[in-house]
Amino acid sequence: MKPxxxxxxxPGSLSNLGSGFDVLGLAIQGPGDTVVARLAGEPGVRIxxxxxxxGALPHEAERNTAxxxxxxxxxxxxxESVGVELExxxxxxxxxxxxxxAASAAAAAYAVNLLLGAPLRKNELVEPCIEAEAAVSxxxxxxxxxxxxxxxxxxxxxxxxxxxxxxxxxxxxxxxxTPAFELPTKQARAVLPATVPLQTMVRNSANLATLVVACFxxxxxxxxxxxxxEVVTPARAALIPGCDAVLAAARAxxxxxxxxxxxxxxxxxxxxxxxxxxxxxxxxxxxxxxxGGLDARAVLSPADCPGVRAL
Amino acid sequence: MKPxxxxxxxPGSLSNLGSGFDVLGLAIQGPGDTVVARLAGEPGVRIxxxxxxxGALPHEAERNTAxxxxxxxxxxxxxESVGVELExxxxxxxxxxxxxxAASAAAAAYAVNLLLGAPLRKNELVEPCIEAEAAVSxxxxxxxxxxxxxxxxxxxxxxxxxxxxxxxxxxxxxxxxTPAFELPTKQARAVLPATVPLQTMVRNSANLATLVVACFxxxxxxxxxxxxxEVVTPARAALIPGCDAVLAAARAxxxxxxxxxxxxxxxxxxxxxxxxxxxxxxxxxxxxxxxGGLDARAVLSPADCPGVRAL
Numbered sequence: 001m002k003p004x005x006x007x008x009x010x011p012g013s014l015s016n017l018g019s020g021f022d023v024l025g026l027a028i029q030g031p032g033d034t035v036v037a038r039l040a041g042e043p044g045v046r047i048x049x050x051x052x053x054x055g056a057l058p059h060e061a062e063r064n065t066a067x068x069x070x071x072x073x074x075x076x077x078x079x080e081s082v083g084v085e086l087e088x089x090x091x092x093x094x095x096x097x098x099x100x101x102a103a104s105a106a107a108a109a110y111a112v113n114l115l116l117g118a119p120l121r122k123n124e125l126v127e128p129c130i131e132a133e134a135a136v137s138x139x140x141x142x143x144x145x146x147x148x149x150x151x152x153x154x155x156x157x158x159x160x161x162x163x164x165x166x167x168x169x170x171x172x173x174x175x176x177x178t179p180a181f182e183l184p185t186k187q188a189r190a191v192l193p194a195t196v197p198l199q200t201m202v203r204n205s206a207n208l209a210t211l212v213v214a215c216f217x218x219x220x221x222x223x224x225x226x227x228x229x230e231v232v233t234p235a236r237a238a239l240i241p242g243c244d245a246v247l248a249a250a251r252a253x254x255x256x257x258x259x260x261x262x263x264x265x266x267x268x269x270x271x272x273x274x275x276x277x278x279x280x281x282x283x284x285x286x287x288x289x290x291x292g293g294l295d296a297r298a299v300l301s302p303a304d305c306p307g308v309r310a311l
Numbered sequence: 312m313k314p315x316x317x318x319x320x321x322p323g324s325l326s327n328l329g330s331g332f333d334v335l336g337l338a339i340q341g342p343g344d345t346v347v348a349r350l351a352g353e354p355g356v357r358i359x360x361x362x363x364x365x366g367a368l369p370h371e372a373e374r375n376t377a378x379x380x381x382x383x384x385x386x387x388x389x390x391e392s393v394g395v396e397l398e399x400x401x402x403x404x405x406x407x408x409x410x411x412x413a414a415s416a417a418a419a420a421y422a423v424n425l426l427l428g429a430p431l432r433k434n435e436l437v438e439p440c441i442e443a444e445a446a447v448s449x450x451x452x453x454x455x456x457x458x459x460x461x462x463x464x465x466x467x468x469x470x471x472x473x474x475x476x477x478x479x480x481x482x483x484x485x486x487x488x489t490p491a492f493e494l495p496t497k498q499a500r501a502v503l504p505a506t507v508p509l510q511t512m513v514r515n516s517a518n519l520a521t522l523v524v525a526c527f528x529x530x531x532x533x534x535x536x537x538x539x540x541e542v543v544t545p546a547r548a549a550l551i552p553g554c555d556a557v558l559a560a561a562r563a564x565x566x567x568x569x570x571x572x573x574x575x576x577x578x579x580x581x582x583x584x585x586x587x588x589x590x591x592x593x594x595x596x597x598x599x600x601x602x603g604g605l606d607a608r609a610v611l612s613p614a615d616c617p618g619v620r621a622l
Contacts, residue, residue, distance in 0.1 A: 020520075157517060209334065
């Protein structure tokens, strides 16, 4: 028997990881978005309620990532005659660099698919979620892929869609610190360089290659060194108050690497142990206050976390 | 007792492998350079003879990659008072994209080090050989590293020097076809774009990341797909008569991937079996004649080949 109501949760995610701009994404533990999907009489998707967004998100299904992903899932399943009502509970702040729009899309697509009796495999929900992302922050899968599939995902290409799961070095811990400061993805995309010097491309791609080697050899130090990025991180650091000081504070407190999470303003750090993660988180929060004049909240997470699931 | 004469052989190498411009190099079997080093009375390095170069290479030690590598090896070992005489037997054609200058450097450095009683480890010969490369074709290690160390090497960075050995997919075979046409590395470097569009960088680095994944998963098809390159290969293809036709002929004959070896004009193809390699080699040689009006010679090689060794 098909359920008449499904509640799904999708986690936040770190995308880019420095050298992996637009191609790497990592699911994190803790904050995420919850979507409740219910069968409704009228065909199509209606958003009944959004909570936790401070009234910022549109309620029209066609303009909301949860709504777009739900519609695209119905279409992909060939079940557009079904009517669905959604409730969206935002646990992720908007414009934070934690994959907020992707988490709403992933939770909605997953909930709707279960509501339909699961005609689609989880992998097949990636395209509907990319469609939703494209409407709000550009066509990329580095947040929707980990939000759906969990773990660390290499987005090899979008057309055709080719995703590769990477193992993560054992014991890797992630600290993500989010300041009370919204940075719209569009603004963070606008500062990106249109072109990159060839030698810079060579160094950046060698860093990404090194990070991938480290995934397989399980070398967290090597992984961390591969995060280094000369292209996107320097351009975006200027948009985030206190960014350089917070990244330096993370290193000084023992982080093996630190960089910008997605489009920012959240910043992340990598380390070996939960204890080290606590010290790093405290140092980053303090640095955001001192150097950026911003309150910030920290999330501590393992690196190998599950993606979307039913609650 | 130290020897008074050492004879060393270093193999040719495929560099770049498409998406790995300046960072990937693979040693091949078959053609290579041999250097004989002898103790001599006068301090310093003297080149007594060069064979197989058609008289093209300079005999001054300071202007010849074998000589420069020998001098740098003496310096690195702190034994500049020793006198060395070199004989260079070129088995690799010049300007062929097979790492000819790197092979001479690697054979010379290795022979001289043995002549000195092996004060340096093989890894420590990379820097002297990079010095030699820099004098003739720019500062890069993607040929000297495999010529010395064998196998497939990721040149993560030059300063500090960081080399990473990659496993190669089992059963991978390489075909390299060299036309009777010299393409000076300087000319091949001159056509490179100064800058690369950001989205092109993203796609190229995703290809390189995919190739690295395939090294560890042992997936030759995935490895081959990672060879795809939009940056360097299209720019250089125009310099090689018949290039596109030869690469297409390789694919039509069953190659999983085909691209330019190093700076060209040699072209390579990847495949599964020795038998398939023979058919591909024949098709590439025929296409060079038809589309490029050039005679060409083919080398068939496994992918996991040793580097420099004493004879």
